[in-house]
Amino acid sequence: MTKQDAKQMTKIAEKKGKLLVLLPGMGAVSTTFIAGVEAVRSNNAKPIGSLSQMQTIRIGKRSENKNPLIKDLLPLTPLDNLVFSGWDIFNENVFDAAVRSRVLDKSDLAPCEEFLKEIRPMPAVFDRNYVRRLNGSHIKEGKTKYELAEQLRSDILTAITSTGAERAVMVWCGSTEIHLNPAPCHMDIDSFERGMKEDDPAISPSQLYAYAALSEGIPYANGAPNLSADVPALEQLAIEKKVPVTGKDFKTGQTLMKTALAPAFKSRMLGVTGWFSTNILGNRDGEVLDDPDSFKAKEVTKSGVLDTILEPESYPDLYKDLYHKVRINYYPPRGDQKEGWDNIDIFGWLNYPMQIKVDFQCRDSILAAPIVLDLALFLDLAQRAGKYGTQEWLSFYFKSPHVNVGHLPEHDLFIQHLRLKNTLRVFAGEQPLTHLPEDLDI
């Protein structure tokens, strides 16, 4: 591609007015995200962990020394123009939910207490068959799933009007639903709509939110591991309505480490015989994951990453015997402060074994909140740039990237990062980095 081609590539509609971030599930992640944005725009904090706010992006040759911030290169919605709304099965305002979630200290919440108290969740579409460990009372009633989805659509329009927003994005931050496989009702949009009218058990609440968002032309991201917009019916709807869609399962703690370390071993042709990962966490998410069927959804997204990165079929001498085990244990005393241990058995020259131990004492929602921010801003940007359907370039943020039919997900953090930034370069009408001689300044 010539520079001229790239320059002509993307026209981005002007950023005007407010962007509403719609959050199904206003628990630890959502409240930490909203409180954090408010702290940043009140100059009480820096947006640490957010690429959209803090990362620079090289344009042109290295010697040209053009490294603007991503937010200065592209017309992202400014934080001051973000407004928030959402749904939850508990009728708690965002301040009370944030205090209960025990992620942020009261001293950090105090300056935005009034602001947070004004955001109250709308009644949720919820069914205990999909999240068995929770029981709330702030729940919609409807004769069929279709009727419930219609109520969500009407909520979306009401929230846009009441917040004075011009446009919206939705990021699912609700609890992990049970593991479901795609069913016949997921195969096309007519079957999906018929399934909703017939209350097909294969259609989960998160899919009703996704359907409602896409039907209203609102981009949708799934932060949880369960099946949601990643079925042909909703992919087709996203294309028909010209809406970007992405997911799934925010890549935060242990999997972030895994997808950084595994590419390092592979690039040096070091073998791996075993990778044992165990976690303790005590927040509500941990409680939900204590149900084996919700855990199954998480296990699937967490387990897939190593095979795709290490490619045992291409490197049988190095990875064919790899034993990969992932455990998650609910341990209430830890709250949101998860601890993830990895024991990695590797081998090198003449098969000599070595071990690596990782002990990541992380804070789940502190790592997830900036991802919600970046996804909201990048999905909005993508839509204004005329992109729609599955946004593979956002794989960087997910444990189990939602990709187009026939594509393999890319898990390598560094390839994902390059792809994300190259897509942003192209949006800006700049050349993507290929690391061919013209990029290298030789």
Ligand SMILES: NC(=O)c1ccc[n+]([C@@H]2O[C@H](COP(=O)([O-])OP(=O)(O)OC[C@H]3O[C@@H](n4cnc5c(N)ncnc54)[C@H](O)[C@@H]3O)[C@@H](O)[C@H]2O)c1
């Ligand atoms: N690092 C992370 O925190 C991280 C990483 C990856 C994925 N996730 C996923 O993000 C999601 C949110 O995590 P969290 O720590 O905030 O959990 P949380 O339990 O604190 O919050 C989830 C909220 O969703 C609500 N909810 C459940 N079903 C709902 C429905 N149908 N409609 C509306 N609200 C509903 C619950 O009442 C709860 O308040 C979880 O699915 C989790 O697995 C989190």
